[in-house]
Amino acid sequence: MIPAPFDYYAPTSLAEALTLLQQHGDDAKILAGGHSLLPAMKLRLASPSVLIDINRVAELRGIKVNGTVEIGAMTTWSAIEQHAALAKACPAMADAVSLIGDIQVRNRGTIGGSLAHADPAADIPAVVLAVDAQIHVEGPNGPRAIAAADFFTDMLSTALEPGEIITSITFNSHGPGESSAYAKFPHPASRYAIVGAAAYVKMENGQVTACRVAITGAGPKAERQPAVEQALIGTDGSADAVAAAAAHAGEGMEMLGDIHASEEYRRAMCKVYAKRALLKAIERAR
Amino acid sequence: MTAIEMKERLVGRALKRREDPKLITGHGNYLDDIKLPGMLHIALVRSPYAHAKIVSIDASKALAMPGVVAVFTGKDMLDINPMPAAWQAAGVKNYPVPPRALAVDKVALVGDPVAMVVAEDRYIARDAADAVEVEYEPLPAVVDARKAVEPGAPQIHEAAPNNIVFEWECGNKAAADAAIASAEVVVKEEIINQRLIPTPMETRGSIARYDATTGEWTVWMTSQAPHVHRLLLTAFVFGVPETKLRCIAPNVGGGFGQKIFCYNDMAFTMWAARKLGRPVKFVEDRSENYKYSTHGRDHITEAELAGTRDGKITGLRVKTWANIGAYFSTVAAGIPTTLYGRIITGVYKIPAAYVHVTGAYTNTAMVDAYRGAGRPEASYLIERMVDRFAAEIGMDPAEVRRKNFIQPEDFPYDNGLGLLPYDSGNYEPALNKALEIAGYAEFRKQQAELRQQGRYLGIGISSYVEICGIAPSAWMGGQGWGAGLWESANVRVHLTGKVVVTTGSLPHGQGLETTFAQIVADELGVPYEDVEVQWGDTQGTPFGYGTYGSRSLAVGGVAIKRSVDKIKEKARKLAAHLLEANEADIVFENGRAYVKGSPDKGKTIGELAAAAAVAYNLPPGMEPFLDETSYYDPPNCTFPFGTHVCIVEVDPETGHVKLLRYIAVDDCGNQINPLIVEGQIHGGIAQGLAQALYEGAVYNEDGQLLTGTLMDYAVPTAAMVPHIETDHTVTPSPVNPLGVKGAGEAGTIASAQCVMNAIIDALAPFGVKHLQMPATPERIWRAIHGK
């Protein structure tokens, strides 16, 4: 298994990377952690003629946590996983990241690379949707921020414009009464999500006052679950209330089906995993 | 040291393995680690279609690429024969269509190689292979064995009408029909033993070098049986004397059956090395291994089991369609016939049984032996049917087993299916021990309580018997096996007292170097460190049929023991001569020969070896040197047995299964090295439970392999396999002087049905009577929710 030949660039600054991307246009691919791109190139499912490796762009790495969480696009899963303050600020992120691939994949794979690839079965899209993150990008027309809700447009497709690179992800740290969780049904071989559910809740005076739920893996792209959210807000967050709300999970979503899980089964699992994520998030929030 | 001080026996001790130091430091020598000066690399052009005519092949672009040496197609290699079909179904007409080195005129599976590129390095070879243009005319495909033999199915080979490879039967049809017709209870089930991909962690490959001045090849190969490959490649494929080929198996990274067979790459590397005058290497990628190297299992079976209301089994009737794949692999027909049908009744006395098997070609990878080979399919079938019967009559499945077990006094036991008699066994103690460890009675109480709380636990029992030490040659000849199945060994005691053992067995993870050295050190009374075991190179080891079928200790190990016995016999004669005593008065113990009654007057084996080697003073007529070879052909196979028990919990919301406990009680006869035996059991169980829960090769109707990489085919990780509790009973085999039976496949043979029986037991409240494997969450969820 050998990739087709390509030209290789390893810029050390974002500006340099953007210039290279501009120069090579559609022939170029950005190499982040490479754990989706390189296997695809080895299987010759992808054969870019130029690789722009942004692993040496130091400004794209790092985690800052105060009232806001900021994660550089080239931060590895391992760095996220081992960041205690981040785990406190967003337990769903910690849940999800610890279930991605394996230690070696997490040592190389990056949050920005995963978001840009937008694999329908990746874990992190559900989390960024549930925490309502902003995805910061930079391109020929300067920087801009894209709301997570607008970012995933279709299978393996995002709102990134040609020439743009993700620079960071930001979202609010959980405050009092807030928490989150991620529950996952992993694929038995690849450990991608067959269904993954991320839930964020805010509990005030024994009531759910805010809630966001997102599902990944089940359909062509990760999606928020407005019907679940609406059904839960205003309830006491009891097991019954959660079950009733989670029963709306997957509503209106297109489902994928394959040899490991049919559409019908994925639809059923959306409800189960939305429920499990919500119960865990509520337990943490109380 | 006094003469009567006993050397500590090594047999029975859990010595750590002598194989390991190089393997844990990265100094193993596997096939792809070998580099020869001037070596070229091969990349294959493989068919994307499951069934198609090859219209044209245009290699001009590939040939124009720098570093490309040659491109060859199947038509270039018509001067060599197809691979041999060595084991055909016994007593019936077979229609063997084995593969050629490269496909000619048409392809019969996705991955069928149509051309090969030879280039200076593997990167260039891969690029050039992609540049070869092949035009195909696709034909309809069939992937299911039962559908393949139906009228109107696509015809794969002209030489095999209706895609039938063979139709074979064993047992007594009339008796089985009568037992079923007159039974109080009959349970009937369609049982699918799904296709598995063996997945040794090292893929397969070959490196060939040809010496034009002598006309001799050396081939390094990922092989479980290099002597057999040497024989088949020379005598059958190339039509040259056997002496013209030396085969070497270096360290082999797991086989599990997949590396027993004679593959096309052995032939095309030899052919290309001769044609080009340079060494060539071919090593599969994992996805090539998945598409083209052999798979295992793939049976569809209709089974009926008859019995009485009080739990006696009276009859069994089995009709199986065995998928053979696109071509006939080396021993493909023996697996679903002799190794399956003839042991279908397992550990039970069933008075009337009948098995009919249809072998079918399909547009899929070839199917041949995979760990257990036939016996897991048989054991799965009978153990599932016994549980099904127990559920039907409302009797405890352990009780049904006890009621029908072959009893200790029945051995040697003839099961009436054309097998040799089971050698020895005592099945109930193993069952009882496993149930006791599991706390069976207690569990049943707990299970009932938890069900009230909506928790679904289940316990599964699997009592198995299998066929190991596969031989004797005369019997196997009658089973359609095209050769013998004896093993040989040479043992030499050098002048320095160091012992060299050469064996035709081919260890690839089984720890035979350690096990064999333990036996020799004990038998000869020499230090363990002084025994060296050599294997793997046809130049320098005596002929052996190879390592598979859990036979290397029970056959190959016994050949070693017999050579040692001959050495001791000669040493005794020599000692009598040197000590001026009667041979009858010589005592041989602890590596020392002495005169009975005067233990201080003696010679060590080292002294005798030196005396035999310098040969200054030998008895009249004695040849120099202590050097003996034995050819051992056992009188029977061996029949290990045991009971495994497992406890599972099913999540009714998702269908996920959690393995709570796995208990294995195995009886493989005497154990030489319990550490190694336990390791074999662990690994075997992991493969069997993976069949129950995770693995299954899936083709779509067009013959595309949907589980073509490890991203789709679920080989279990450490997190997917439970802690395994092992124990054993010991019933020595009377067949061989070591009293050993074999342990390499037992775990796999026992475990799939153990897990499935537990899952189905857990699902009893939902009325589930049977589930097909793998018991994926979705399958279980559908069974629970009636979807």
Place this chain on the structure above:
Amino acid sequence: MTTITVTVNGVRYTSEVEPRLLLVHYLREHLNLTGTHIGCDTSQCGACVVHINGVSVKSCTTLAVQCDGAEITTIEGLAHDGQLHPLQEGFWEKHGLQCGFCTPGMIMAAADLLKRNPNPTDEEIRHGLEGNLCRCTGYENIVRAVRYAAEKMAAAPAAD
């Protein structure tokens, strides 16, 4: 062709490589360090795990050019002065290998695991080795081997 300089097992190498050259092929074919193996095409099996700057990675999913300036440790560099690493010792003592093909990657992955978590439970060991497939052992003795090493390293922390 690109020039890279890497330090592998303490030895500095400067090499001309094609950008597409995989690290695993660089180690095996260019440096003749064949202890690192290839078992799959898709980063599942872990037979190719090495350490780059002290962190375990799959060398089949890393380009050699990406390692310019890096320190790499392979299985050949794990033992020091003829003294086996506690994990190597554990795999030997506990029969944590059979065919040995997965073993180098398994040991290198376990070394990273123990660095992250020096005293793992059996469950943590199993979860931590999810990136490595073994077809022979059923993992039971691999878990025992890692536990052995963890205990040994705890008793003599200087061993690593």
